Amino acid sequence: MDELLDDLLEKIKDGTFPPGSQLPSGRVLADEYDVSQSTISRAVARLREQGVLVGRPGRGVFVAESRKR
Numbered sequence: 001m002d003e004l005l006d007d008l009l010e011k012i013k014d015g016t017f018p019p020g021s022q023l024p025s026g027r028v029l030a031d032e033y034d035v036s037q038s039t040i041s042r043a044v045a046r047l048r049e050q051g052v053l054v055g056r057p058g059r060g061v062f063v064a065e066s067r068k069r
Helices: 002-013 026-033 039-049
Strands: 052-058 060-063
Touching: 002 039, 026 039, 039 052
Parallel strands: none
Antiparallel strands: 052 060
């Protein structure tokens, strides 16, 4: 899962997923990274805990506009 986290963070840093953008669905990410949806869920949960991502009920997961420090 560390590689997945590192890659998602890199995509956020390089602007692939800019602040305020919505992440692809868990199913799409699972297919892209060839992991289970539960692995994606754990990675997203960890990034939400770090303030990198925010969940919007009924809308999806988005890159935080400003990160917690």
